[in-house]
Amino acid sequence: MPESTWKIISRTFCFLLIPIILFAEVSGPSHSMMQKMELLVLQLGVIIFVAKGMSILFEKIKIPGVVGELTAGIIIGPYFLGGIPLPGFEHGFFGTYLALNPGATLPVSPELYGIATIASVLLLFMVGLETNFSLFLRLSATGVIVGIAGVIVSFLVGVWTGMLLLDLPFLHPETLFLGVISTATSVGITGRILTERRKMDTPEGVTILAAAVIDDVLGIVLLAVILGMIPVLNDSGQSVNWGYVLRLGAKAIGVWLLFTILGLVLSRRISKFLKVFKGINVPAVMAFGLALLLAGIFEKAGLAMIIGAYVMGLSLSKTDLNYVIQESLKSLYLFAVPVFFVVSGMMVDLSVFSSRTIIFLGLIYTLGAILAKVLGCGIPLLFRKFNLLGALRVGFGMAPRAEVALIIAGIGLSAGLLSRDVFGMVIFMSMLTTVSTPPILDSLFKKEKNGTTEELLPAENVVTEFPLPTLETVEFVSAKSLQLFRDEGFFINQMEMAHKYYHIRKNDIFITMICKPNGINFESSPDDTQYVKTLMYESFVELNEIINDLKDITKPESLKNDFMEGKDDKR
Numbered sequence: 001m002p003e004s005t006w007k008i009i010s011r012t013f014c015f016l017l018i019p020i021i022l023f024a025e026v027s028g029p030s031h032s033m034m035q036k037m038e039l040l041v042l043q044l045g046v047i048i049f050v051a052k053g054m055s056i057l058f059e060k061i062k063i064p065g066v067v068g069e070l071t072a073g074i075i076i077g078p079y080f081l082g083g084i085p086l087p088g089f090e091h092g093f094f095g096t097y098l099a100l101n102p103g104a105t106l107p108v109s110p111e112l113y114g115i116a117t118i119a120s121v122l123l124l125f126m127v128g129l130e131t132n133f134s135l136f137l138r139l140s141a142t143g144v145i146v147g148i149a150g151v152i153v154s155f156l157v158g159v160w161t162g163m164l165l166l167d168l169p170f171l172h173p174e175t176l177f178l179g180v181i182s183t184a185t186s187v188g189i190t191g192r193i194l195t196e197r198r199k200m201d202t203p204e205g206v207t208i209l210a211a212a213v214i215d216d217v218l219g220i221v222l223l224a225v226i227l228g229m230i231p232v233l234n235d236s237g238q239s240v241n242w243g244y245v246l247r248l249g250a251k252a253i254g255v256w257l258l259f260t261i262l263g264l265v266l267s268r269r270i271s272k273f274l275k276v277f278k279g280i281n282v283p284a285v286m287a288f289g290l291a292l293l294l295a296g297i298f299e300k301a302g303l304a305m306i307i308g309a310y311v312m313g314l315s316l317s318k319t320d321l322n323y324v325i326q327e328s329l330k331s332l333y334l335f336a337v338p339v340f341f342v343v344s345g346m347m348v349d350l351s352v353f354s355s356r357t358i359i360f361l362g363l364i365y366t367l368g369a370i371l372a373k374v375l376g377c378g379i380p381l382l383f384r385k386f387n388l389l390g391a392l393r394v395g396f397g398m399a400p401r402a403e404v405a406l407i408i409a410g411i412g413l414s415a416g417l418l419s420r421d422v423f424g425m426v427i428f429m430s431m432l433t434t435v436s437t438p439p440i441l442d443s444l445f446k447k448e449k450n451g452t453t454e455e456l457l458p459a460e461n462v463v464t465e466f467p468l469p470t471l472e473t474v475e476f477v478s479a480k481s482l483q484l485f486r487d488e489g490f491f492i493n494q495m496e497m498a499h500k501y502y503h504i505r506k507n508d509i510f511i512t513m514i515c516k517p518n519g520i521n522f523e524s525s526p527d528d529t530q531y532v533k534t535l536m537y538e539s540f541v542e543l544n545e546i547i548n549d550l551k552d553i554t555k556p557e558s559l560k561n562d563f564m565e566g567k568d569d570k571r
Helices: 003-024 033-060 065-076 096-100 110-130 133-138 140-166 173-183 187-196 203-236 242-265 267-275 282-300 305-316 322-328 330-346 350-354 356-381 388-397 402-414 420-446 471-487 526-553 556-570
Strands: 462-467 491-496 500-506 509-516 519-524
Touching: 033 065, 033 110, 033 330, 065 330, 065 420, 110 282, 110 305, 110 322, 110 330, 140 173, 140 203, 140 356, 173 203, 173 356, 173 402, 173 420, 203 242, 203 388, 203 402, 242 267, 242 282, 242 305, 267 282, 267 305, 282 305, 282 322, 322 330, 322 491, 322 500, 350 356, 356 388, 356 420, 388 420, 402 420, 462 526, 471 491, 471 500, 471 509, 471 519, 471 526, 509 526, 519 526
Parallel strands: none
Antiparallel strands: 462 519, 491 500, 500 509, 509 519
């Protein structure tokens, strides 16, 4: 970002902050509902500016923006700058709730935490929408194997690390939570990395995505089982009713499978229902409403809200509304999701890092978490037609923890099952795995070698090329073609890439149009190739008629004469 832009942002932020402090002094110490809302909107305003600034700064030094947002939360949180008294803010800008509720499990207000929770639902809903369902199914068996192996190894390594570092028994809540947290994989971080590297359609990319979904679901099921075990453990030590645990696990898996199957089977009907609501953005808003409803149902059933949101996103990913919803919710995503990561960073008590012991424990936990994914997910792939390079790509691709680990840790913290020290250790692990993965994945994918011993993903799409002489012609033809697609009832979404990419969808038809300086390319299934050719033929015919009409009414000689006559009349 140019230096002048940084100056504009910093001056604007300071300009807004000064009146906040001045006028805050007038509003006394009352803690009415309006006072809470006043503080909430001010906090959100500060979070938005700081989150964006830190995200840009970290991306500038080739580190994911999410790490900048987490760091922003730590810096402005109640345990650091947010706890410093200011005029009108006796306990600091973000420290009021913690100061008035010293025994509270969470250091931020319920109102701010509630917005962060809704943001986490939106995040996983969007991740579900971004999942390529057909690719997900294509390597689903391999993904299931890798996901299950990764969960087992990560859970055992996480628990063992907790036992070793904290000197606690196997069935202690903190060791069990460390095991569950270690199983998580950040679908959002991994997907973003694969998209930026354009590796989403490779065998490694598809396997990472499928396995990440599986191990997150299994991790949530483990979380539900462990949360159900906690009362038993607290009451009777090591005596566990395994029948109860199995019933709880079966219930969790049953609810997940039931709503996943129903969502996928009824996806077209859901899409048809959403189309009843007219308007460009209204169907997307209603789709997010369905995600919130399903998230609440999953929470009631003992599963995490984020899995319900993901299931709804996955169900809608195979519909023609997919990209329309993503585009419509993009602004809400850009506002809400950084709030979640900043609030997650605020949970970190910086005093825990004053201890070299905590830093040492965090490093060991991080190393164990990375190795568990690399070995647990990589070794099974060597028996599934992947070579060592492909296994390493998948293993390190599964290493980021980010949002899912933070959500699980937040659940443990809010339930009083994790101490501040352990939570800080988890944040440390989450940040370190998120920072270290992109450069490692980049170096592994830079090697121009296949990650498989044979071709696992035969090219199903066919490329149909239409060469055109100039960029102006490309724009002219593409505009007419897109209009014809719209007239046929297709939903169109433009992607932000080097060339103009358009995703064109209607029911099961999925076409990608790529506008290049020297022509237009279409990527589609073999069955849809003739449809593309027919539509382009209609485009050329209509454009030819338009050009002929223009020739008749805009002959250069007559235009010149009309122009000269007009000039004479003015004289």
